[in-house]
Amino acid sequence: MGFAISGVWSAVATPLDEALNPDGAKLDRQCRWLLDNGCDGLALLGTTGEANSFSVAERKAILEGVLAGGVTPEQLAPGVGVAAIPETTELTRHALGLGVTRVVMLPPFYYKNVSDDGVFASYARIIEGVADDRLRIVLYNFPQQSGVPLGLDLVARLIAAYPGIVAGVKDSTGKLENALGFCGLGGDFAVMVGSDPLFAQVLQAGGAGCITAVSNLCAPDLRVVYDAWNDPSRATELARAQARLEGWREVSMAFGPQLPAIKALLARRDGDAGWNRLRPPLMALTAEQRQELDRRVRTLDA
Amino acid sequence: MGFAISGVWSAVATPLDEALNPDGAKLDRQCRWLLDNGCDGLALLGTTGEANSFSVAERKAILEGVLAGGVTPEQLAPGVGVAAIPETTELTRHALGLGVTRVVMLPPFYYKNVSDDGVFASYARIIEGVADDRLRIVLYNFPQQSGVPLGLDLVARLIAAYPGIVAGVKDSTGKLENALGFCGLGGDFAVMVGSDPLFAQVLQAGGAGCITAVSNLCAPDLRVVYDAWNDPSRATELARAQARLEGWREVSMAFGPQLPAIKALLARRDGDAGWNRLRPPLMALTAEQRQELDRRVRTLDA
Numbered sequence: 001m002g003f004a005i006s007g008v009w010s011a012v013a014t015p016l017d018e019a020l021n022p023d024g025a026k027l028d029r030q031c032r033w034l035l036d037n038g039c040d041g042l043a044l045l046g047t048t049g050e051a052n053s054f055s056v057a058e059r060k061a062i063l064e065g066v067l068a069g070g071v072t073p074e075q076l077a078p079g080v081g082v083a084a085i086p087e088t089t090e091l092t093r094h095a096l097g098l099g100v101t102r103v104v105m106l107p108p109f110y111y112k113n114v115s116d117d118g119v120f121a122s123y124a125r126i127i128e129g130v131a132d133d134r135l136r137i138v139l140y141n142f143p144q145q146s147g148v149p150l151g152l153d154l155v156a157r158l159i160a161a162y163p164g165i166v167a168g169v170k171d172s173t174g175k176l177e178n179a180l181g182f183c184g185l186g187g188d189f190a191v192m193v194g195s196d197p198l199f200a201q202v203l204q205a206g207g208a209g210c211i212t213a214v215s216n217l218c219a220p221d222l223r224v225v226y227d228a229w230n231d232p233s234r235a236t237e238l239a240r241a242q243a244r245l246e247g248w249r250e251v252s253m254a255f256g257p258q259l260p261a262i263k264a265l266l267a268r269r270d271g272d273a274g275w276n277r278l279r280p281p282l283m284a285l286t287a288e289q290r291q292e293l294d295r296r297v298r299t300l301d302a
Numbered sequence: 303m304g305f306a307i308s309g310v311w312s313a314v315a316t317p318l319d320e321a322l323n324p325d326g327a328k329l330d331r332q333c334r335w336l337l338d339n340g341c342d343g344l345a346l347l348g349t350t351g352e353a354n355s356f357s358v359a360e361r362k363a364i365l366e367g368v369l370a371g372g373v374t375p376e377q378l379a380p381g382v383g384v385a386a387i388p389e390t391t392e393l394t395r396h397a398l399g400l401g402v403t404r405v406v407m408l409p410p411f412y413y414k415n416v417s418d419d420g421v422f423a424s425y426a427r428i429i430e431g432v433a434d435d436r437l438r439i440v441l442y443n444f445p446q447q448s449g450v451p452l453g454l455d456l457v458a459r460l461i462a463a464y465p466g467i468v469a470g471v472k473d474s475t476g477k478l479e480n481a482l483g484f485c486g487l488g489g490d491f492a493v494m495v496g497s498d499p500l501f502a503q504v505l506q507a508g509g510a511g512c513i514t515a516v517s518n519l520c521a522p523d524l525r526v527v528y529d530a531w532n533d534p535s536r537a538t539e540l541a542r543a544q545a546r547l548e549g550w551r552e553v554s555m556a557f558g559p560q561l562p563a564i565k566a567l568l569a570r571r572d573g574d575a576g577w578n579r580l581r582p583p584l585m586a587l588t589a590e591q592r593q594e595l596d597r598r599v600r601t602l603d604a
Binding site for chain 1: 360384385388411413426447450558581583584
């Protein structure tokens with residue numbers, strides 16, 4: 001069978017217009033850049049996509065817009081997990097209705113200290129509510145934001161209960177041992193790591209791929225890691241890509257939440273200050289922070 | 303002017319039917335019981351109301367249903383804060399459209415480690431989007447669930463920027479010093495405490511009232527505290543009410559998240575096991591836990 005999702009996937013950033021609404025044309029360009037620069041697919045509407053700052057209606061419109069812009073359903077794995085199960089179900093059915101069968105799904109994330117039984121029941125209710133065998137869910141483990149960790153036991157239970165449908169995990173803990181634990185679940189379960197520096201190690205352990213924010217800037221380097229991790233003839237190239245990913249990741253994490261820095265880096269790349277726009281509660285980097293960011297990037301490029 | 307909200311308000315629990323949809327008739331009965339047993343108003347659709355387990359459409363329907371059931375707009379302060387600002391704005395406008403001017407508002411709660419500037423900008427965007435001078439917002443400070451603390455400086459800035467509209471805070475930190483800090487902001491800013499045992503002390507410090515989960519069971523005791531905290535002739539009655547509130551609160555907090563225990567206590571009170579239903583990720587207490595809960599309540603009643 002093989003993995004239901006694999007390779008280099010991008011947690012696409014969502015550009016905003018002056019009213020802080022999604023800028024569809026600019027998003028189309030970024031999607032095209034990503035697919036032209038090494039990405040196998042687009043994990044639209046994740047944390048980096050500011051998904052949870054958009055209404056259900058806006059999320060649907062963003063997905064429809066990207067498809068209308070020429071991205072194919074097979075190239076997409078949108079985020080669909082919100083706090084309320086009926087809306088997660090609605091977003092998932094909407095994606096399937098457009099032929100998009102892969103989704104990345106946060107657990108309901110308002111209540112904290114919930115039990116594994118409760119998280120299991122949440123996913124079960126969504127899967128049974130969607131009731132579509134085409135569905136391929138990438139569980140989204142990002143406890144730093146969601147407050148709801150997805151542990152190994154829970155994930156193993158979900159795989160056993162919904163084989164095929166529970167198809168993988170995006171692990172954004174940033175902890176190698178965590179991603180390796182998921183790799184140990186074996187079978188066709190696709191481990192997609194969220195931390196660029198860990199990508200090669202996760203591939204070595206049997207992981208399927210990555211979904212990262214830094215891909216918005218360094219997609220070609222992630223491509224090199226994916227293609228060359230097991231090819232001794234490309235060791236130098238691999239080391240260079242790895243070093244670049246580590247450097248850019250570090251810069252992106254140096255100013256609090258990662259997304260404002262990612263957007264500042266995109267603004268810098270495109271010479272387009274509009275990329276700096278974010279919806280509150282996220283805020284653009286200050287002029288001073290952007291100067292510091294620029295200084296650091298020039299050091300990386302040197 | 304006086305407080306825009308004061309007295310004993312209930313964080314009403316939302317009963318569910320077998321399909322885990324809101325049970326309107328039972329909710330009407332609970333609202334009636336609360337108003338007949340000492341509550342000045344109903345903070346519908348808070349954490350205890352499982353608000354963030356319902357879709358935007360379901361939340362609107364619940365509010366409309368309670369109004370249709372005979373509760374007046376002045377008796378309501380629904381929760382309207384969700385992760386996406388456009389939906390918080392939509393829910394707030396919906397409430398205002400029904401004549402409900404008081405709302406309890408969480409900050410956007412998906413992203414963590416956001417700045418005070420970011421949270422300020424979030425509330426500003428919502429207030430300016432709603433654009434209705436009738437609006438009275440009770441800020442909802444519940445960092446244990448939301449992951450987004452509302453500090454004193456931030457709240458003072460919001461009051462200064464939107465006087466009258468930023469009308470109060472529900473403080474659910476459970477920390478007396480936190481509630482007292484808010485009381486120190488002075489003026490007509492209404493501090494509504496979320497922890498029953500702290501109610502009298504917060505009133506002594508100039509607080510406006512309470513919004514609590516235990517009210518679902520102990521509304522008459524909260525009424526006694528509110529009416530008698532400053533009346534030496536009622537000291538014995540006050541002490542008894544206070545002791546009951548402390549005991550019931552303790553039982554409600556003894557089994558993980560508070561709501562399953564609150565619902566189990568309501569099931570016990572009404573002889574109606576249906577009250578135990580919750581939407582995942584929250585789960586009903588186990589039979590064993592319910593036995594232990596029953597044992598503890600009998601001790602309290604003794």
